[in-house]
Amino acid sequence: MRPSLRLLAAATMAVALLSGCTSIKNVFGGKNKDKTGEPTKLVDITTSANVSRLWTAKLGKGEEQLGIGQHPVIADGRVYAAAVEGGVSVFDLRTGQSLWRHASDLPLSGGPGVGDGLVVVGSLDGDVIALDAATGEQKWTAKVGNEIIAAPAIGSGMVFVHSNDGRLTAFDAGSGERRWFHAVESPALTVRGTGGITLGPGILFVGSDDGKLTALKASDGAVLWSAVVAEAEGRNELERMADVDGDAVLDGTTLFASSHKKRTVAIDGPSGQVMWQSDNGGARGVGVSNSAIVVSDRDGNVSALDKNSGGSLWQQTGLLYRNVSAPAVQGDYAVVGDLDGVLHWLRLNDGAFAARAKMGAAIIGQPVQADGIVVVQDSEGELAAFALQ
Secondary structure: OOOOHHHHHHHHHHHHOOOOOOOOOOOOOOOOOOOOOOOOOOOOOOOOOOOEEEEEOOOEOOHHHHHHOOEEEEEEEEEEEEEOOOEEEEEEEEOOOHHHHHHHHEEEEEEEEEEOOOOEEEEEOOEEEEEEEEOOOOEEEEEEOOOOOOOOEEEOOEEEEEOOOOEEEEEEOOOOOEEEEEOOOOOOOOOOOOEEEEEEEEEEEEEEOEEEEEEEEEOOOEEEEEEEOOOOOOOOHHOOOOOOOOOEEEOOOOOOOEEOOOOEEEEEEEOEEEEEEEOOOOOEEEOOOOOOOEEEOOOEEEEEEEEOOOOEEEEEEEOOOOOOOOOOEEEEEEEEEOOOOEEEEEEOOOOOOEEEOOOOOOOOOEEEOOOEEEEOOOOOOEEEEEEOO
């Protein structure tokens, strides 16, 4: 482990152990530390979905106990992925063929984000690195004042970076020159993670640690509206944690977002009006199908909600305390990973277990899906693609 990561790990543990601490932004991910319940033991299932592993690849040294939730992105038939130690790698989605690799000595943590011919990643040291999407050639670099965990977003001629101090910075996509920034003050106690950035036409939507989703003009960062996903309320700082750390999903003109406070909402994109809300959800993100929203909460419950009303469709409780990832939707199934590197396929119609597959280490980041293929990155830097037969 490089010195900066050793120092980060030591500082993180010290903060977590201090009584009366005011911030645990860097609390580790990985295996469950909640002593209220041991991870549920997996029971045998009757396999009803035929899942095949298409390919695997090694990216480099993974995030291990850093809890940053690294995951790949799929664009134009390619899989882009970054490792904490190992740089940026690109593969063909269907074959796993390596297309290019950009080596880096930086501890890459945020990203990659892909768009407009660029691949952009961030680091634990606040570096922003923009690469040519076709070749991996470095185009420019920039710097922000805090670590970058969320993937940058690219659009409207700019690169948008949300750093771990709540600051959103826009850079010119061609030159890397800073164009504008927007800052949100973070609460004293927050979940490890940073709200992702979702792009709409000339607009970006970003979640924050105070439980809100905010719409900003891409051109200048002006706030268009801010909607409450979950109220940051409670008797103490722990109860008030309401982080919105996963990417909101824009489906047509409706946004779906979820919070650590077990609250999921549907928001009208143009106006910011909350259309429905449900007391199921988690900070890490949502999966969206034609008819349902799938969420996983901090206890390991996986729930499906009616897309139009937010009403409960089912809840799967067989993964309690297994540090379940945010879901992806693959065909008629929801896919989640857990602390032992097990992937679970759940039937969308009733939530029953349909299939399993095993990775080498904990799956913290959300699986991603495109063209019927799910791609997963584990905490030791292994990447794997799965298809339904």
